[in-house]
Amino acid sequence: MKVCKFGGTSVASAEQIKKVANIIKSDATRRFVVVSAPGKRTSEDIKVTDLLIELANAVIQKQPFDEKIAKVVSRYEDNAIGLGLDHEICEIIELDLKARCEAALKQNDDAIMDSLKASGEDNNAKMIAAYFNSIGMLTRYVSPKEGLVVNDAPERTMAIAEAYEELSSLKDSQEIILFPGFFGYTKSGQLRTFDRGGSDITGAILSAAVGADLYENFTDVDCVFSANPKVVNNPAEIVEITYREMRELSYAGFSVFHDEALMPVVKQGIPVNIKNTNNPQAPGTRIVSKRVESKRPVTGISADSGFSILYVSKYLMNREIGFGRKLLQILEEENISYEHTPSGLDDISVIIRSFQLDDAKEERILQRVENELQADDVNFRHGFSMIVVVGEGMKYKTGLAASATAAISRTGANIEMINQGSSEVSLSFGVLEKYENVILKELYSEFFSAITV
Amino acid sequence: MKVCKFGGTSVASAEQIKKVANIIKSDATRRFVVVSAPGKRTSEDIKVTDLLIELANAVIQKQPFDEKIAKVVSRYEDNAIGLGLDHEICEIIELDLKARCEAALKQNDDAIMDSLKASGEDNNAKMIAAYFNSIGMLTRYVSPKEGLVVNDAPERTMAIAEAYEELSSLKDSQEIILFPGFFGYTKSGQLRTFDRGGSDITGAILSAAVGADLYENFTDVDCVFSANPKVVNNPAEIVEITYREMRELSYAGFSVFHDEALMPVVKQGIPVNIKNTNNPQAPGTRIVSKRVESKRPVTGISADSGFSILYVSKYLMNREIGFGRKLLQILEEENISYEHTPSGLDDISVIIRSFQLDDAKEERILQRVENELQADDVNFRHGFSMIVVVGEGMKYKTGLAASATAAISRTGANIEMINQGSSEVSLSFGVLEKYENVILKELYSEFFSAITV
Incomplete structure (x- = not known):
């Protein structure tokens, strides 16, 4: 049983989302999918999360925001068209965004920002679930409301013990589970986002909760390199690395993973595989608790x-x-x-x-x-x-x-x-x-x- | 103005004490002499301090101790004869020891031990002062009662600020000052000994108090070596070393100095010269606050x-x-x-x-x-x-x-x-x-x- 997390660039466009579907289809043990908000399609593109931050700032400053909602919805529309989906899913997303903006009247600034940012992952998960179902992959979108319980503010957002119990029941699902990354809900129902690397954290929590055999983390690089490729020409690819080595390397040049995100899988010794959505055949980099000795003393x-x-x-x-x-x-x-x-x-x-x-x-x-x-x-x-x-x-x-x-x-x-x-x-x-x-x-x-x- | 401290082997016998006198005579700026108790004359010999510890234990355990007093006095008698001194000085020492043993009735065990151990330095100072005077060197024995004020038990014995003020007046003395090492008195008049390296501490305190230009520390080695001579064959001699280097080297193989002893001179930047009583011409090792760069990066x-x-x-x-x-x-x-x-x-x-x-x-x-x-x-x-x-x-x-x-x-x-x-x-x-x-x-x-x- 595998949990697969896909980063922003992996779910940025219809073309990318089709790759994701193929990856999931190609391995029946890939039963859990965690997705980020749509990222950049080209280097000039704007991430949906950044559009949502703009929207949230307009709402907070009580400026007109209809146009900004339209901008976000248009990104989803592009993908829906490319994926051959009914326009219905875009209407659902538009209504959701409007509802979040209306609810803002009764919320403080932080809550408004959290709610709108989180909509990026949440709505993308809904759309990708719709696409999976449209091509015959039996899939269920699951909201973090169904079990991803986090602590209360002001402490740094973290899943509490209950989250692992509640989410564990998902392991018996017959459908593919599509789960939005980046956020959870407090016991009193308040939405809270994770810090940097938020979708990675969601994937790790889910992996630990369902007792996955492997946590596959799909990004847009083939592997982790043994040194920063911006400084060292063609550095060696790391095939296998321990959690401990990964942590020690978590200075610059190794920003594939926000290290705190690994905590839930480290505790259970679940291996992590960093893979490339654009080249899923590549073995990627495996992060494990213990690895076989290699000839090189330095990783x-x-x-x-x-x-x-x-x-x-x-x-x-x-x-x-x-x-x-x-x-x-x-x-x-x-x-x-x-x-x-x-x-x-x-x-x-x-x-x-x-x-x-x-x-x-x-x-x-x-x-x-x-x-x-x-x-x-x-x-x-x-x-x-x-x-x-x-x-x-x-x-x-x-x-x-x-x-x-x-x-x-x-x-x-x-x-x-x-x-x-x-x-x-x-x-x-x-x-x-x-x-x-x-x-x-x-x-x-x-x-x-x-x-x- | 120099303060000269002589260790146990430097004042163990009449022959050694004559060397001390020659060293002091040869340099008119050597105006302060701090002495230890007589040490071993041969490798089989027993230090006076050890004889005194035996005596103190007998006193504490209420056993007969006359013979043990006699043993100590006999060591001083040997020296007095060798130095051509009247027997009077030995009688003074014997009376002093008896008085300390009698006072023991009203003291706790620690105080008895301290008092008898300290007598080794104290009586040796009196005898050496008598010898210096006998050969025409105008010398005054000064008891630590005259200013070496220390803190109260149970803290580790240390000179308090007053000690430096009180002892500073000694700098105007026209006579050579002969000062016993190893102990001081609390404000209420209780004798207390210093920890390991006690006479070194007394010398450093006196150097700081009188603002000496140099603190000469006479031992039985020519210098400090750059590595433990028991392990390394013929290690290089250290000519000059900073306080900081000396401290960092204070692991084994560098036990010439108990590092804490240097504190009073370090604070005032007074250089220390480790010299050999048996070879006073050798330049020895100078410990300074700053030294000229040498060709060797490692000291x-x-x-x-x-x-x-x-x-x-x-x-x-x-x-x-x-x-x-x-x-x-x-x-x-x-x-x-x-x-x-x-x-x-x-x-x-x-x-x-x-x-x-x-x-x-x-x-x-x-x-x-x-x-x-x-x-x-x-x-x-x-x-x-x-x-x-x-x-x-x-x-x-x-x-x-x-x-x-x-x-x-x-x-x-x-x-x-x-x-x-x-x-x-x-x-x-x-x-x-x-x-x-x-x-x-x-x-x-x-x-x-x-x-x-």
Whole structure:
């Protein structure tokens, strides 16, 4: 039993939706389909979700919005025509949108935005279900109202335990289940959308709820690459990768998946297969809990810029029980999360994503570290990149750190920070941003023996 | 103006004490002398401090102790004869010891032990002052009662701010000041001894109080070596080293100095010179706040065994603000200090000195991490060594991490953990204990190009 999720470009046009139908038809175990809102058909196109955001803003600002509804409906009409569907489905969608806009009078701005954005997935699911039925595939559109129960605001939207129980009954359905991604309902019936990667989350929740054997995630790329193809020329394709490796690589260049989305399947060990709607024969990339050892110790290399380093030194720091904890507490009170905390005996560096900082926050932190921790020296430095070399095989390979550091030193870059914990699944380096790309290329060529740009 | 501290072997015999006198005489700026209790004269000898501990135990257990007093006095008599002193000084010492034993009736066990142990330094100072005067060196024995004010029990003994004010007046003395190391008095007049390295602390406090230009610390070695001479054959001598480097090297093989002892001079930037009483012409090792750059990026390499790793992993750990802080809090509540916390995105390893752990503590920590932090995986592993490569010049040298990791990989050892913060004064590695010595040798040969055993 498989759950298949199709992203925006996979369901953007009639032509794409026909591919989806063929994919589902070609494998009887593909019994659950989760869809996004129609994405871009060409690079100049506008996503339906963006049209819906425009519409929602007009509604919120009490401006005329009929034309904006028409624009959205017209996108569905294009697809309906291409799919040979009755116009009836477009009328259903138009009425639904009008009903959402009318309901807006009694809703706050966030609820209006959520409701209209979610309509993109919801109405697309209805249309695709209609198409499946029209070509003889017995399909039932299921609304998230039927079981996808989420927590209440203001916490980040998450499915609660009940959702898994309620949705589990869907596994006995004789029909193909067509489920819109991206949103659920609170116990009191309030619609709430998930964060980034929302349809991926829905697919993962459904997979966990019905106990799927595989969660197929259809996108518009053949696979996940071992390094960012915008930097490294023709990087190797990753055939199999563990959840853990995928997570460690979740810096830039590996944005296929919003990592949090995988949580429900990780917990149950359900494998994920990233596949291409436009090339479904390609094996894609499998994300699994354990994988067979490959010859390459390194699975992937990722890099990301925009890091700052908070440096704190104090003579005899390591004698002071609680120093590190107090420092992290100060950051926590400023609501700052950190990546790593490499340390000497008398100093500690905290690696932080710079977007979390501003002048006032930095000043407060510096003051507190000086006054409360009596640090000898404390400062912020900015403009760093983090480079992460990832692979489950790294722990079995002596000399790997030597190869990595030698590759970096060949670029002439200084290594500002090195970090490798005892899991040994990743080795990370802090470097000045200007060296990021050249180091990524050099490391790639070191570990994948491929030609780089 | 210099403060000179002489360790136990430097003041163990009449012959040694004569060397001390010559050292002081040879430089008119050597105006303050801090002495330890008489140490071993031969490797089979017993330190006076150990004789005093035996005496104190007899007193505490209400056993006869006259013979034990006689044993201590006899050590001083040997020295008095060798130095050509009147027997009077020995009578003073004997009376002092008897008075301490009598006072014991009104004291608790800790106070008895402190008082008798401290008598070793105190009486040695009196005798050496008598000797200096006997050969025409105008000298005044000063008791720590005259200003070395320490905090009250039960906190670790430390000089309080008043001590520095009170002792500062000694700088105007026309006589050589002879000061016993190792102890001070609380405001209410209670004698308290310092922890390990006690006489070093007294010397540092006195140096800071009188604003010395140099704190000379006389021992029985010519210098500090760049690696443990018990492992590496003929390691290079360190001529100059910064406080920071000294601290980072304070793992095993660098036990010349108890690092905490340096605190008072570090704060004022007073340089320290480690010298050999038996070879005072040798330049020794200078510990300074800043040093001129040397050609070698690495100043020293130290290693120590007896480390454990607490490994914790949890999916999406790095999204959870406060995770690291809570983990450190659990350790803090078990009164455990840690060395480093290298981390991946979803795991963190805490490097801990194993002596702090026992089965019950480990069990409690594992339980709490599982229950309170909902970790996916948590375990302790034991039997690790830490190897630390230290040098202020390392930050200017690209490729240093590459050389170090390449050297380690040549030994066939796997690197369990790597840590380098942005101070870049040290680079540390966690390895299995069995590889410690072979790695130390290989790293030494990499960075010092010397022949190793």
